[in-house]
Amino acid sequence: MNFITNIKKNKKEPTEKTSTSAIAGGEGVHPHDVRMETKNLSVMYGKTVGVKNVSLPVYNEKVTAFIGPSGCGKTTFLRALNRMHDLTREAVVTGEVLLDGLDIYAPKVNPVTIRRKIGMVFQKPTPFPTMSIYNNVVAGLKLVGIRDRKLLDEVCEKALQQAALWNEVKDRLNTPGGSLSGGQQQRLSIARALAIEPEVLLMDEPTSSLDPLSSAKIEELIHDLKTKYAIAIVTHNMQQAARVSDYTAFFYVGNLVEFDETKKIFTNPSNEQTENYISGKFG
Amino acid sequence: MIQGTKSINRRRINDRIMFGLLVLSTVVVMTPLLIIIGYVVINGFNALSIDFFTQELGSPARAMQGRPTGLMHTMLGTIVVDFMALIIAVPIGIGAGIMLSEYPDHKLNPVLRIMNDTLNGMPAILKGMLAFVLVVKPMGTFSGLAGGVALAFVMIPIVARTTESALMAIPWAIREAGLAIGLPRWRVVLSTVMPAAKTGLVTGVLIAFARAAGEAAPLVFTSFGNNYMPRNWTGMIWGPVDTLPQRLYSLAISPYKEWHTMGWAAGIVLLTFVIILFVAARLLTRKKNS
Ligand SMILES: Nc1ncnc2c1ncn2[C@@H]1O[C@H](COP(=O)(O)OP(=O)(O)OP(=O)(O)O)[C@@H](O)[C@H]1O
Ligand SMILES: [Mg+2]
Numbered sequence: 008m009n010f011i012t013n014i015k016k017n018k019k020e021p022t023e024k025t026s027t028s029a030i031a032g033g034e035g036v037h038p039h040d041v042r043m044e045t046k047n048l049s050v051m052y053g054k055t056v057g058v059k060n061v062s063l064p065v066y067n068e069k070v071t072a073f074i075g076p077s078g079c080g081k082t083t084f085l086r087a088l089n090r091m092h093d094l095t096r097e098a099v100v101t102g103e104v105l106l107d108g109l110d111i112y113a114p115k116v117n118p119v120t121i122r123r124k125i126g127m128v129f130q131k132p133t134p135f136p137t138m139s140i141y142n143n144v145v146a147g148l149k150l151v152g153i154r155d156r157k158l159l160d161e162v163c164e165k166a167l168q169q170a171a172l173w174n175e176v177k178d179r180l181n182t183p184g185g186s187l188s189g190g191q192q193q194r195l196s197i198a199r200a201l202a203i204e205p206e207v208l209l210m211d212e213p214t215s216s217l218d219p220l221s222s223a224k225i226e227e228l229i230h231d232l233k234t235k236y237a238i239a240i241v242t243h244n245m246q247q248a249a250r251v252s253d254y255t256a257f258f259y260v261g262n263l264v265e266f267d268e269t270k271k272i273f274t275n276p277s278n279e280q281t282e283n284y285i286s287g288k289f290g
Numbered sequence: 291m292i293q294g295t296k297s298i299n300r301r302r303i304n305d306r307i308m309f310g311l312l313v314l315s316t317v318v319v320m321t322p323l324l325i326i327i328g329y330v331v332i333n334g335f336n337a338l339s340i341d342f343f344t345q346e347l348g349s350p351a352r353a354m355q356g357r358p359t360g361l362m363h364t365m366l367g368t369i370v371v372d373f374m375a376l377i378i379a380v381p382i383g384i385g386a387g388i389m390l391s392e393y394p395d396h397k398l399n400p401v402l403r404i405m406n407d408t409l410n411g412m413p414a415i416l417k418g419m420l421a422f423v424l425v426v427k428p429m430g431t432f433s434g435l436a437g438g439v440a441l442a443f444v445m446i447p448i449v450a451r452t453t454e455s456a457l458m459a460i461p462w463a464i465r466e467a468g469l470a471i472g473l474p475r476w477r478v479v480l481s482t483v484m485p486a487a488k489t490g491l492v493t494g495v496l497i498a499f500a501r502a503a504g505e506a507a508p509l510v511f512t513s514f515g516n517n518y519m520p521r522n523w524t525g526m527i528w529g530p531v532d533t534l535p536q537r538l539y540s541l542a543i544s545p546y547k548e549w550h551t552m553g554w555a556a557g558i559v560l561l562t563f564v565i566i567l568f569v570a571a572r573l574l575t576r577k578k579n580s
Contacts, residue, residue: 202471
């Protein structure tokens with residue numbers, strides 16, 4: 008496990024190529040692979056700093072939690088991982104984001120293909136309001152030309168089951184997505200992201216609008232999904248981070264302060280700020 | 291407590307005053323409209339006969355000698371010309387609206403905006419002249435098509451603007467959600483944003499259509515007018531054709547009393563048509579807001 012300490016963000020030494028590429032380099036003995044990795048990733052909104060110089064791995068078949076006080080750049084960082092900033096005019100992204108070793112910001116890369124591999128659940132629920140629940144879930148398949156009704160039915164049911172929404176909506180799949188409650192809409196957004204079977208799943212506070220029971224179900228889902236996916240989750244809920252994640256990154260005013268195994272972050276953080284935050288002294 | 295009651299009373303009074311003002315302004319707006327409608331109906335009602343809807347106009351002599359005469363060809367011509375305008379203007383206007391709303395960073399965007407604003411501010415008669423130069427001149431004849439093009443110039447900037455604002459009203463997050471499931475940008479616009487904005491889009495088209503349907507000026511040197519029914523209906527596209535607003539005008543300035551009455555009747559038909567369009571647009575908007 009000592010490579011983890013190498014990966015830990017070290018401002019004086021940004022050339023940390025050795026750490027992660029050694030893991031991905033595949034001596035075959037490491038327990039998990041790097042699925043995504045950022046290198047000196049910065050996002051600026053005009054003169055406002057979103058995040059600055061973040062280098063961080065997202066491991067395959069693991070859950071990485073991003074924590075930190077409001078406004079510290081968690082959403083900004085997460086959105087950079089699937090090129091969601093492309094449409095934000097004032098946002099400028101610099102540095103690299105590697106997916107399986109390839110920079111997704113390279114000039115020839117088509118963001119559409121990237122986003123099919125990297126699913127995202129947003130902080131606020133975003134159903135397509137006039138589209139039926141069914142069509143919401145399968146939108147990512149149907150709208151790119153998949154018409155096989157049986158397949159779509161299966162995908163729809165499975166995704167809604169996974170998102171713990173099936174029982175509530177199975178009798179009204181044809182009603183508009185906008186007619187659901189806030190928490191149901193959030194689970195619908197989760198189902199929609201799962202339906203395209205991404206390889207990496209980014210979730211921005213997926214349970215912040217959910218009741219404890221649905222939250223627990225989503226946490227269960229995350230636990231199940233991690234056997235296949237690489238998952239990154241933003242959360243303000245420390246218990247949740249501790250429960251679901253294997254790794255935790257602590258952000259503070261645009262900087263990555265500490266990245267380590269969740270166990271270590273929550274029991275014995277190396278950084279004082281991290282400790283203060285986790286113990287509730289600020290934020 | 292006393293203070294509370296007092297302020298509640300004050301609010302009640304304020305509420306009454308505001309309500310009164312609202313009623314008053316509604317009345318002020320409605321009165322001229324009702325006067326116009328009443329006047330048109332009173333003057334034109336007698337000319338509304340079966341003949342009016344089933345005969346062509348012909349020469350003034352027909353009306354003066356009491357022979358059958360009517361404006362069937364005018365109403366058909368209006369439908370043909372207006373629908374040509376609709377067919378031309380809707381794709382262009384909606385396309386321009388999409389461009390303005392969804393691709394704000396495109397380098398052609400500012401150009402498009404200036405063109406659209408210019409077209410919007412251009413007097414209707416100049417739009418007629420534009421269509422004259424673009425269609426009548428090359429074709430060598432006045433035509434319904436030219437009239438359709440001229441009315442399309444009236445509709446396009448309105449449709450573009452209403453489309454833009456209808457699309458802008460859809461939260462940005464919807465687009466991001468579409469992109470996040472791996473849809474290309476155009477697909478996101480077409481399949482997620484536009485359906486969400488549907489009522490706004492249709493309302494905009496209806497308002498533009500109603501506006502264009504009432505215009506006479508752009509038609510004077512494009513569809514030109516015609517006292518007779520063309521031999522077959524395609525004559526309405528390729529040759530000079532009559533339309534209600536323009537016929538209304540020429541009947542009104544004619545020296546014949548019988549034609550004046552027919553002009554009022556034409557006014558009734560045109561008003562009905564336009565009111566139906568506006569009411570439809572209104573109902574759609576209301577449905578959206580509820
Ligand atoms: N579109 C934008 N334009 C300008 N500044 C922005 C934009 N989005 C975010 N920011 C700024 O970037 C910083 C990081 O914001 P971000 O949304 O990433 O925070 P966050 O960690 O997700 O916070 P929260 O926990 O409240 O969701 C903040 O200072 C914010 O004001
Ligand atoms: Mg956030």
